[in-house]
Amino acid sequence: MTIPKLLLTLLVLGAAAGSPFLYRYLFDVDAVEVNVATVAQRVISPSILASGFLAHEEEVMLSSEVIGKVSELFVEEGDRVRQEQLLLQIDDKNFIAGLEQSEASVRINTIDIQRQEVRIGNLERQFDRSQSLYERDLIGEEEFDSVRNQLDLARIDLLSARERLAQAEAQLDQVLDQLSKTQVTSPIEGVITSLDIKVGETAIASSTNIPGSSLMTIANPASIYTEVLVDEADVANIEIGQRAEIVAIAYPDQPMQGVVRFIANTAKVAQGRQGLSFTVKIDITNPGQVVLRPGMSCRAEIFTSQDQRVAAVPIQAVIFEEDRSELRSDYYIFVNDGGVARKTKIEVGLSDDEYQELLSGVDNNVEIVVGPNQELRQLLDGDRLDATLIAPN
Numbered sequence: 001m002t003i004p005k006l007l008l009t010l011l012v013l014g015a016a017a018g019s020p021f022l023y024r025y026l027f028d029v030d031a032v033e034v035n036v037a038t039v040a041q042r043v044i045s046p047s048i049l050a051s052g053f054l055a056h057e058e059e060v061m062l063s064s065e066v067i068g069k070v071s072e073l074f075v076e077e078g079d080r081v082r083q084e085q086l087l088l089q090i091d092d093k094n095f096i097a098g099l100e101q102s103e104a105s106v107r108i109n110t111i112d113i114q115r116q117e118v119r120i121g122n123l124e125r126q127f128d129r130s131q132s133l134y135e136r137d138l139i140g141e142e143e144f145d146s147v148r149n150q151l152d153l154a155r156i157d158l159l160s161a162r163e164r165l166a167q168a169e170a171q172l173d174q175v176l177d178q179l180s181k182t183q184v185t186s187p188i189e190g191v192i193t194s195l196d197i198k199v200g201e202t203a204i205a206s207s208t209n210i211p212g213s214s215l216m217t218i219a220n221p222a223s224i225y226t227e228v229l230v231d232e233a234d235v236a237n238i239e240i241g242q243r244a245e246i247v248a249i250a251y252p253d254q255p256m257q258g259v260v261r262f263i264a265n266t267a268k269v270a271q272g273r274q275g276l277s278f279t280v281k282i283d284i285t286n287p288g289q290v291v292l293r294p295g296m297s298c299r300a301e302i303f304t305s306q307d308q309r310v311a312a313v314p315i316q317a318v319i320f321e322e323d324r325s326e327l328r329s330d331y332y333i334f335v336n337d338g339g340v341a342r343k344t345k346i347e348v349g350l351s352d353d354e355y356q357e358l359l360s361g362v363d364n365n366v367e368i369v370v371g372p373n374q375e376l377r378q379l380l381d382g383d384r385l386d387a388t389l390i391a392p393n
Contacts (some may be wrong), residue, residue, distance in 0.1 A: 062087070230302075313356060316376065
């Protein structure tokens, strides 16, 4: 072999090794079997997925405001109760004794006021006689001043007795208030969802989570809603009033319908999550056949815009490539160019779980490689294709 022929052979082999298309063409690599489809008009419902749980909007955790043993319990867990219904009784013997003592104090102070009033009446008459005698110089000034001072002191004692009576009445009101709190009633109409105390246990007036501080929980079953956490990257697309589809983990095949009611203004770091999330509350408008129970895990699909009919392809046909060094990200598809795969850059728009909108890049009659996924992910520009056209669903 001459030197020029050797160089030419080496150049051809080098080019073939550097180009997948030339390599496959020169060495007769089998065509890749793929499915192709044309761009079709489809209805896309853009949405955001979020996870959360079911909760009661109207829920009350009852705790005792006084300390005492529970003497009677009138409800059980699961019972339906009405507003102001008596739920439990705390032993009130000590409070009744305190009530009797306070009532006695009020009576004593009332009697003391009556005694002071009688005394003042007698001193006023005595003062009038002394004044008449003093004006006629029948008694001295010292004796007249003594009577006047006794009257002034009696009037002061009367004011003091009236203040003691007011104090005793205030103490009586306080004891009556404490006595009324030994009877725990329901502040709302609902269902006993949790009963945390038994007869004989001591109810403790405390806001801390210690035994006896919590009596029971009452919730209105009609006020159940869904609370989900939405990533901060998606919260800008959510608005109040948007439609949502909720699926409880216990009922995976029974989606419920809902509407976004509340979007938190402040982000928080949720347990077990990285980054910030916003709380979004969704009212359940149609639970279907689902038995709603608070605390159930669920996921919600929030539809961020109305359904739109656009030119779209299956989402698995779209390839995303990112170059962080150049701060560049692009979308591509493979088109069937006469039996050869051509990698084509596109611009995308709306998407849902199945389809991606194409804004530009291909015509409606162009065949696009849509699968199988294993072949599509290994496909190279210039590969030979054995294409099977599939009809759109």
